[in-house]
Amino acid sequence: MPYTTQAIRNIAFVGHTGVGKTSLFEALLHVGGTTPSAGSIDRGNTVSDYDPMEKHYAHSLNTAIASIDRDGCHINLIDTPGYADFCGPTLSALGAVETCAIVVNAHNGIELNTRRMMEYAKARGVCRLLIVNKIDGGNCRALIEQLRETFGPECLPINLPASGGKTVVDCFFKPSGVADFGSVAEAHQRIVDQVVEINESVMDHYLEAGEQALSGSELHDAFEQCLREGHLVPICFVSARTGAGVRELLDLMVKLLPNPTEGNPPQxxxxxxxxxxxxxxxxxxxxxxxxxxxxxxxxxxxxxxxxxxxxxxxxxxxxxxxxxxxxxxxxxxxxxxxxxxxxxxxxxxxxxxxxxxxxxxxxxxxxxxxxxxxxxxxxxKPLDFPQRTFSLAIKTAARGQEQKLAIALLKLTEEDPCFTVEHRNESNETLIHGLGDLHLRVMIARLHERYGVEVTSHAPKE
Known part of the structure; x- marks a missing residue:
């Protein structure tokens, strides 16, 4: 389907491990018509976690990309790893998108990677969206307050759970219906007030004639300005498992998330x-x-x-x-x-x-x-990757595979900016450096699984 730059949306899903990013990714692809059914992590048939190592760990270890064509828009989605050990590919993805969608588990609340990704996206000038997943359970009312206390009053719900988490009600476009908690009308008023105050002319028009007098373009442009400047971080609610809020999230992507001409310019x-x-x-x-x-x-x-x-x-x-x-x-x-x-x-x-x-x-x-x-x-502008904190010395288990090992290590370093290799002449050791024990264990497993090179490892010599 032909489309224009203005019809493109680029969105990366980030967050702590286990929040349901991959399940949400799969649910969106299904509802958006890209796949006939949503893939399952348990069945090992997801679009994103196709690597054998990802199926083994039942977690994303690298980024995966897929797109949806819906209502004239072309939506590129990037699923990212939640493990801190694999944040290299995650941070790389944030350099390619206008919107960072931070997924939060309604049961667990704010976790370590929630904070890291919110801070990183803000520092990089990427528009942010908070997605509360697993709303079929969890204390969503308390989580809204927790998000606002932690990340600021600019975090405001754009929809709310309803019918015991079986659906959601809109708080922005058509604010009607009864939510599981709070007032839909009050939520609508808070988000409209937040949007219009970013632009002086829109604010004056709003104060003079009310919300009904604002044109669609006035409200849309003010909304995009809020996202660019971090003046608004919308919160939306979904359940990837039941499908609650997934279609509404797609609609929000089409109507409100920035296209490449509306996000902050690349650095x-x-x-x-x-x-x-x-x-x-x-x-x-x-x-x-x-x-x-x-x-x-x-x-x-x-x-x-x-x-x-x-x-x-x-x-x-x-x-x-x-x-x-x-x-x-x-x-x-x-x-x-x-x-x-x-x-x-x-x-x-x-x-x-x-x-x-x-x-x-x-x-x-x-x-x-x-x-x-x-x-x-x-x-x-260079990405701010974390320092490598974990190292191992490795050597081939069988003689004669040194060249094969060197080629395999080069390919692995190409794929992950936080994985590096060093040959230490004084001790004649090949050292691999990464972000943690899991990071390096996965890399060693990939050497064997992908390239047929088995290695032994030990702590580097002092």
Whole structure:
């Protein structure tokens, strides 16, 4: 289905492990018509957790991407890991979206990664949406107060649970019905007051003539400004398990979440170090191409897959693109969009699109793809990744596999910006560094499962 940049929504689902991000991702794909039925973590048939290691742990260990076409909009969803050990891919995804949807478990409330993701998205200038999942149970009334006390009064419900958590009632567009707690009319008034006060002319019009006198565009533009400036963090309620609120969440994405021209502009720089200066990328399909690679997948069938977000220009099949300040372009022989592990060939990618190219060895994580030397030395403002805190020394279990190990480690470091490898000459050890014991255990398991390299490990020598 053809669509414009204004019709695109890019949303990353983040949050603590176990809050139900993957189940919500699956429910949305089903309700949105992308899949005939919602996948199940227990059955191991989800779109997002397709890696054998993810099925083993029953948790996301990497990001997964899929899209929904609904009501003229093209909605790109990114499911991310909840484990802190795998926050590298999660933070990378936040660099590619306008909206960060922080999912909260109604039963557990605010958890460690809830706080981290709220703070990170705010610092990065990404619009935020709070999604309370598992509303069939849990104390949603108390959770609203907890969210507001922790993250500020700008957190306001845009709908509320009703009928014992079996459905939700709208508090913004058509505020009617009875919620399980609180007043729908009061919730509506609070969110409208919050929206109109961001813009002086809208506020004056509202005070003079009331809400009914505001045009749809006035209210919409003020809402987007609130999201950009962090003046409003909407709270919505769902149950991925029962489907309550899922269709309403999709409607909210279409009507209210920012498109690529409405979110905060990407933070591109030209040059390095202290000499780097901000540059503007405009979501204009007719301009030079600027795209940033935020994910690398080493696929056993397709080969190296480089996933990027287009910020400016149009990438078409057979186009010639440069990588960073490289002098020799590569040809876009095939252009893909992703649906979990599936790669669907497309003819072009416009500003706001998330797409991928295959088998281009020189492309790396955070590379900028462009079609003119005018954009040489462009790069996004570096992401603030956590320090690697855990290390192991490894060696091959069988002699003669050292080269195979080196190639496999290179591929793993390409995929995860928080996984690094070092050869320590003084002790003649190969060290792997990561964010925790689980992080490195999964990487060692992948060496064996993906690349057939078995290693032994021990603590590094002092």
């Amino acid at each position: 591109f720089l030209k040059g390095v170090g202290a000499d780097a200066e901000p540059v503007v990328a405009v979501a204009d399909a007719s301009q030079h191409v600027i795209a940033d690679v935020f994910k690398i997948i080493n696929d056993p069938f397709v080969g190296k897959l480089s996933v990027f977000r287009v910020y400016q220009g149009t990438i078409k099949k057979d186009a010639q693109l440069f990588v960073d300040d490289g002098k020799k372009p590569f040809k876009v022989t095939h252009l893909y969009k992703l649906k979990g592990k599936d790669h669907i060939e497309i003819a072009q990618a416009i500003p706001g699109d998330i797409a991928a190219v295959a088998k281009i060895d020189e492309v790396h994580f955070d590379a900028v793809l462009h079609d003119s030397h005018d954009e040489d030395n462009f790069h996004l």
